[in-house]
Amino acid sequence: MATSAIVQEQPPFVVGLRCLRCGTTYRVGELDYVCSCRPNTGSDLGTLDVIYDYQALAQAIPPGQLMADPDRGIGRFWPLLPLARRESLPPLPVGDTPLLAVPRLADSLGLRHLFIKDDGRNPSASLKDRASAIAVARAREQGAAVVATASTGNAAAALAVLSAAAGQPNVIFVPKAAPPAKIAQLLVHGSLVLAVDGSYDQAYDLCLAACREFGWYNRSTGYNPYMTEGKKTVSLEIGAQLAQAQTDLAGPAPFLAPDAVFVSVGDGCILGGVHKGFQDLLALGWIDRMPRLYGVQSTRSAALYNAWRAGREVPAPVEATTRADSISVDAPRDPFKALRAVRETGGAFLAVPDEAILAAILPLARLAGVFAEPAGAAALAGLAQAVEQGLVRPDETVVVINTGSGLKDVGAAMEAGGAPVVIPPTLEAVRKALADSSGRRPQD
């Protein structure tokens, strides 16, 4: 890929980039996207890992220092980010989302230590803000005129919001069928929105071609190696928040690893990012073991699940038809990082039916107070299946990541939540409605 014309300042602790396919290493700025061993489209791109000098970082920065930073968002992790300057991050608070102890939901699953990391509470209401913040920051450091992305909706919404905050022109390729709330976000924040009359995969390939043609900076998942680095901040926060929550049990420690983490999967970039965050903490000696990572797909979009079951390195494309639009992907673009995350940590991929995904919106909402879009709820549906299969023990510490807010797809929420009781404006009607609901408490 083209080397940026602008001489880049170097992120202080990044030593380079390494291809997951062929092992070739590159200096930062030597290339922007994927390795030349496989530069085209499809599932077997030459995806790159960003490599840090952990020894130098651990010597320079004590672990407590990051968490004591007055910046509560992802900026506090700046030494572990691929940025030359912390000020390159857009001026919106990304990250620092709550890790919620959810005892009622835990009870319903027969677990004792269950937490929800609610990433629906980011500025654009999904985890993708973590990656898009890095995209905007790197675009600024490289002097890119335009940033573009293909997206099932949330990565684009995140790019739109963060670009607006930073004054960064941007072009978005989304499938025309993305939920209206996500498209509305793009429009109000001023992106050029190209709603592709086709699938996400077609939008992805078109964005790639357009970026090559017009010289735009491409944020697309799996193609841009730095997106993993943004997404990994969710794990850095989980490690810190768990340590805080469990000080009584474990004694004071700045970071603590859970036993298992559940996250939904489309392209596989979030799962790869979750893995990278815990790997960073382990390499720095700030946690003493890795959690098992579980990637949850819909049975109607299960390319990575299928590949994992079959022991394949490159997933065979599927025809994705899941209602969980954020994880509806034919050919996953970040398969190597996702498969590695599960294989190296002794986790698993799980495939859950769409009915279980929509149904899982309700316990999250009613037992934990968390409103999730279908892709977020899929992670909980995966945990329920894992408990059934005996993959998780009752006494283990488990984290489920809600990757997106329920307000992103109100249609799906209405399908799960049912219809309201429509009544005339009389007390009599209220009495009748109460009688009809026969003993059902309002919160059930």
Ligand SMILES: Cc1ncc(COP(=O)(O)O)c(C=O)c1O
């Ligand atoms: C809410 C939500 N959950 C999960 C995912 C899946 O992430 P990935 O495609 O990186 O696997 C996405 C991606 O768009 C998302 O928006």
Ligand SMILES: [Zn+2]
């Ligand atoms: Zn390569």
